[in-house]
Amino acid sequence: MRDDHAFFQALFGNPIDDPLVYDSYRIDEEINRKIFQKMGVMVDIVTYDCYVEFAA
Numbered sequence: 001m002r003d004d005h006a007f008f009q010a011l012f013g014n015p016i017d018d019p020l021v022y023d024s025y026r027i028d029e030e031i032n033r034k035i036f037q038k039m040g041v042m043v044d045i046v047t048y049d050c051y052v053e054f055a056a
Helices: 005-011 028-039
Strands: none
Touching: 005 028
């Protein structure tokens, strides 16, 4: 699977202060659903505090 920088950038609202999306972003229900639709990965955000980082 190839990482999709534009997807993650848009997912977190095109952060001006973090254009490369290197910070950690908390996964909420909406983000979890969007990542699942794009990549087929669903995480357990009920049991765990989950975050995502984009690494080029």
